[in-house]
Amino acid sequence: MANLPWIEKYRPATLDELVSHKDIIDTIRRYISLGELPHLLFYGPAGTGKTSTILALAKQMYTPTEMRGCVLELNASDDRGIGIVRDEIQTFVSTQTLHKKGIKLIILDEADAMTNDAQNALRRIIEQYTATARFCFICNYLSKIIPAVQSRCTRFRFGPLSNEQMMPRLEHVIEKEQVQIEPEGKKAILQLANGDMRRALNILQSSHMASGLVTETSVYECVGHPSKNDIKTMINVLLNENFTVASQRLSALKTIKGYALADILTELHRYVHRIDFPRDIRIHLLIKMADIENRLANGATEKLQLSALISAFQKARQVESS
Numbered sequence: 001m002a003n004l005p006w007i008e009k010y011r012p013a014t015l016d017e018l019v020s021h022k023d024i025i026d027t028i029r030r031y032i033s034l035g036e037l038p039h040l041l042f043y044g045p046a047g048t049g050k051t052s053t054i055l056a057l058a059k060q061m062y063t064p065t066e067m068r069g070c071v072l073e074l075n076a077s078d079d080r081g082i083g084i085v086r087d088e089i090q091t092f093v094s095t096q097t098l099h100k101k102g103i104k105l106i107i108l109d110e111a112d113a114m115t116n117d118a119q120n121a122l123r124r125i126i127e128q129y130t131a132t133a134r135f136c137f138i139c140n141y142l143s144k145i146i147p148a149v150q151s152r153c154t155r156f157r158f159g160p161l162s163n164e165q166m167m168p169r170l171e172h173v174i175e176k177e178q179v180q181i182e183p184e185g186k187k188a189i190l191q192l193a194n195g196d197m198r199r200a201l202n203i204l205q206s207s208h209m210a211s212g213l214v215t216e217t218s219v220y221e222c223v224g225h226p227s228k229n230d231i232k233t234m235i236n237v238l239l240n241e242n243f244t245v246a247s248q249r250l251s252a253l254k255t256i257k258g259y260a261l262a263d264i265l266t267e268l269h270r271y272v273h274r275i276d277f278p279r280d281i282r283i284h285l286l287i288k289m290a291d292i293e294n295r296l297a298n299g300a301t302e303k304l305q306l307s308a309l310i311s312a313f314q315k316a317r318q319v320e321s322s
C-alpha cells in the first residue's frame with residue numbers, strides 16, 4: 001500500500017466513500033437492495049468517480065472469490081475491436097460459473113475507444129444474455145457510444161466535482177499522509193484540478209514529494225502552470241508594449257519557465273473576462289484566443305501562435321485608440 005500512487009491508495013472502496021453525485025449513488029444503492037440492476041452507462045469528464053463507483057458497486061455485490069468468476073473488467077489497454085467481443089466477452093457471459101448466486105458484471109471502461117463494429121456486435125449479446133449478465137459502459141464522450149447501446153442502458157452523467165466536494169477528500173488525504181500544506185496551496189490544487197479528483201490527488205502527491213511545505217508557488221511550479229504573478233506580467237506586456245518588445249519578453253518568460261501556451265491561454269482567458277474592456281474588444285480577443293487554442297490543439301507550432309496572440313492584443317489596442 002505504501003508505494004501505491006495516492007489515487008489508487010485512496011480510491012473509494014465503498015459507495016459511502018465517494019464524494020458527490022449523491023443522487024446517482026442513492027439510485028445505485030436502490031438497485032442493489034432491490035436486486036434489479038439495469039445495464040449502466042456512466043459518462044462524464046475524467047477523474048469524477050465513474051470507475052470507482054462501479055468497482056465499489058461490484059465489491060458490494062460480490063465476495064472477493066465471486067468477483068474473480070463474475071466480474072470481467074476491460075479497459076483501454078485491452079483490444080477494443082470486434083475480436084474482444086466475439087472471444088472474451090461472448091465466452092465470459094456464456095460460461096457457467098460455480099457461483100450460481102447471481103448475474104455476471106461486465107465493465108467496459110473507456111468504452112468510447114471501442115470500434116463501432118465492436119459496439120454493434122455487443123447489441124445482440126446484451127439482449128441475448130440479459131437474464132444472466134449486466135453491462136456497465138464507462139466513457140468520457142457519450143457521442144462516441146452508438147445510439148443502439150445507449151438505448152439499452154440507464155445513463156448517468158458524472159459532472160465535474162465542485163471545490164466544496166473535493167476539499168474534504170483532499171484534506172482527508174493530507175491528514176493521512178501528514179502533508180505540510182498552506183491554505184493557499186490547497187486552493188491552488190483545487191483550481192488547477194478543475195473538478196478532476198484524480199488530478200487533485202496527483203498534484204498533491206507530486207508537490208509533497210517535490211518540497212517539504214506545499215505552498216501556492218510550489219504547486220504552480222510543480223505542474224509547470226503559469227503563476228499568477230507571471231500572468232500579471234504577461235497581461236501588462238500585452239497591453240502596454242509594442243510587438244517586438246512583447247514578443248521578446250513573452251518568448252523569454254515562456255522559455256525560462258517552460259510554460260505551455262495552452263496553459264497561458266487558459267489563465268489569460270480569466271483575465272480578459274475580469275479586465276474592463278469595451279464589448280467589441282473583448283469579443284475580438286475571445287474569438288482570436290479561441291482560434292489560437294483550437295490551432296494549438298490541432299498541432300500548430302507554439303512560436304507562431306504566440307505571435308498570433310500578441311497580434312490579437314495589438315489589434316485590440318489599435319481599435320481602442322481609434
Ligand SMILES: Nc1ncnc2c1ncn2[C@@H]1O[C@H](COP(=O)(O)OP(=O)(O)OP(=O)(O)O)[C@@H](O)[C@H]1O
Nearest residue numbers: 007010011018019046047048049050051052197198
Ligand atoms: N467522487 C469521488 N470521490 C472520491 N474520490 C474520487 C472521486 N472521483 C475520483 N476520485 C479519486 O480519483 C481517482 C480516479 O477516479 P476514477 O478512476 O473513478 O475516475 P473516472 O471518472 O473513472 O475517470 P476516467 O474517465 O479518467 O477513467 C480515484 O482513485 C479516487 O482516488
